[in-house]
Amino acid sequence: MLDFWFTLSPFLLGLYYLAIFIVVINILLENRNPLKTHSYLLLLLLLPVLGLIIYLFFGQHIRKRRIFSKNQLINSAFGQKYIDEYLTPENATPIHKALVSEQFDKLIRFLSRDLSPLSENNKITLLRNGEEKFPALLEALKQAKNHIHIEYYIFTSDGIGLQISELLIAKAKEGVQVRVIVDGVGSLGLKSSYFEKMKGAGVEIFEFMPVLFPSFTSKINYRNHRKVVIIDGITSFTGGINVDDRYINNGKYPTYWRDTHIKLEGAAVKTLQFLFILNWQFVSGQPWRPTEKHFPKTEPSFGSSFVQVNASGPDWDLASIMDSFYLAINSARNSLRIATPYFIPNESIINGITTSAKSGVSVELMIPYASDSWIVQAASMSFMKQLLDAGVKVYLYKKGFLHSKTLTVDGKLAIVGTANMDYRSFDLNHEVNTYIYDPAIAIQLNQNFETDKADCEELHLSEWKKRSISKKLLESVCRLLAPLL
Template identity: 80%
Template sequence: MLEYWFTLSPLLLGVYYLAILAVVVNILLENKNPLKTHSYLLLLLLLPVFGLIIYMFFGQHVRKRRIFNKNQLINSAFGQKYVTEYLSKENLTRIRKAILSEQFDKLIRFLNKDLSPLSQNNKITLYKNGEEKFVALKEALLKAKNHIHIEYYIFVNDDIGSELSDILRRKAQEGIEVRMIVDGVGSLGLKKAYFRNMQSAGVEVFEFMPVLFPALTSKINYRNHRKVVIIDGEVSFTGGINVDDRYINNGKFPTYWRDTHLKLEGVAVRTLQFLFILNWQFVTKQPWTPTKKHFPDLRADIGTSYVQVNASGPDWDLASIMDSFYLAINSARESLKITTPYFIPNESIMDGIITSAKSGVDVEIMIPHSSDAWIVQAASMSYMKLLLEAGVKVYFYKKGFLHSKTLTVDGKLAILGTANMDYRSFDLNHEVNTYIYDTQIALELNQNFEADKADCTLLNAQRWRDRSFGKKLSESICRLLAPLL
């Protein structure tokens, strides 16, 4: 047996070296991000066998090309038709010139070109935590008269999930069209019996990219991280709150969950409707021609907010959410307030934040004191030294877990959505953000930010420098792997 192993081992070693060579060549040829290239090469060096396995599962772009290239063409063609039919170019130009300030002109024009038209006649209602959001959502669902479209990254059939599911089944039995998309990883806990129960009541429900190996899926790529509900093409809900009892702080979980969501009424709902239709075509593999009921005529006096809704994902031409963050950050003249549960910015975003702070902008960032992923937390901490040196104020939220994803600029622009400030949201997941040009909404978010400071500690530069060598080293090592997290 030993002789057999000695004979076989050189062959296995040769095959392994060839595999490593092929992977290295593939990384160099395919990866457009040098930081990510360096991270994968480092992973292969430090973890010879395990690193290769990680790359095979999470690093290859072959799967992405096969799945999403065709969808990208469909999105582009359908998107141009949507903009032409439902928001004319003449209307967009007139709306853009009506903005009070040209401060955000680049951002507006960039998003307009990415199938995210600026619209007026919108009303925004903000919700702090799931306790507020789900009361409003259930009320709106019960009023549905034509259709309900719903997609969530996490949908758990617990107390709140069961309540929503009961409403969806009831509305379907009343003859309302109910279409539902849940992510194959985030909603992995849903059993087959749940899908059968919903479908038997008339709810059309599909999984977004179902997975074959659940044990390996906690961070698998290309997930649908969006949280969106659209009712009758007139009202929508979106933001950071998933369907899970954790978000309603009902005492079942020890950790307090701090999050932000919004209700959108008005013309911008059409963009969320358009995005849902794209994902529905993807999961069902069937074309769908929307009708007037999906894009109904709206009252002319719904609201006064100017709004753009923007999506990004592996089937999108641009890294639009990352680029829009960059443009928003660099448009700041007075103040910049950011909340995010995962802070692993790429070089462009980090440079924008630091440059803003050094130019006199009051930059404040709020992140969780403790994360639900230790390696992500450690990587995040490695950025703190540069932020502090630039004069950025960093707040650690200690009351519970901060899951809000918000950004305000000068009290004029408010951004709220599903995207974290990290590589995964920028490059890999399907995300959606709402850009609101409304001083009242920005003020409300800023007031929430100020209130949350009572549950935070302000990071002290001297104490941060005095941390142990081991802690600094571990954070620096995790930083090297940041593009892969």
């Protein structure tokens, strides 16, 4: 037997080297971001066999192109109908600068060109944690008359999940059209019996990209990371909070969960509706001709907030979430407040943050004291010295797990969404952010930020430099792999 393997090994080794050569050539020809190219090459070098397997499963764009080519066609075709039929001329172009600070003109124009028109007549309600979100959501669902559209990354069948499911079933039996999208990885815990019960009651429900091998899917690419509820085309909910008892802080779980969500009512709901319809056509394979009931008219006096809703994902031509973060950060003149659970910025974002701080802008960043991923935590920590050197104040949230994804600029612009400040949200996942040009909301978010600082430990450069060489080395290695996380 040993003689057999000794005879065979040179051929296997030759095949392996050939495979590595082909993979390296493929990586180079794709002309990716240099950081991501370097990371994959480093992975192949440090983990000879495992690195090749990881690349074959997660690194190729071929699968992405195959999966989303049809989705791109849907986006292109329906997107134009959406602009032509459901947006008034004044909403299809940026609202006059006099109505919104000229400071954000570049951001507004950029988002408007990506099917994210600036809309007025919106009402925003900030919701802190699941304790505020779920009562408001349940009450709004009860009031549904025509349709309920839902898409979540994580939807569980625990206490709050069952409560929402029973309400959806009841509304479906009343004749309300109920459509639900759950992610095939994030909502992996849902059993087939759950889907059968929902469908049997008249609820239309689909999984977004179901998976065959659950044991290998914790970080699989191209997930639907959005959290969106749309009710009768006029009321919606979106932000960082999934459907899970963990978000309620009722004592069932030991970890306190700090998160931010919004209730959005008004004209901007049209964009969330549009995005839902695109994903519904993708998961169901069914064409859908929207009606006026899906895009109802909003009264001029509905609300006073100016809002843009923007999405990005592997089916989007632009990296609009990342680019809009960059534009927002660089529009800051006085203050910038960022809260995010996963901080692995690319070069543009880290440069924008540090340049703002060096130019005299008061920049504060809040991230978790302890992440749910040690490798992500280590990669995040590798950026701290660069931030502290630039004058950024960094706060580590210690009360529990910080899951909020918010950004405010000068107390005038507030961003609340599903996107983390990392490569996965910028490039791989389907995300959605809400851009609110309303000082009242931005000030309220800043007040929440100040409240949360009481539960944080501030990092100081003098202390940070004292950590061990082994910890610094781990952080540096993880940072090299950051584009793959």
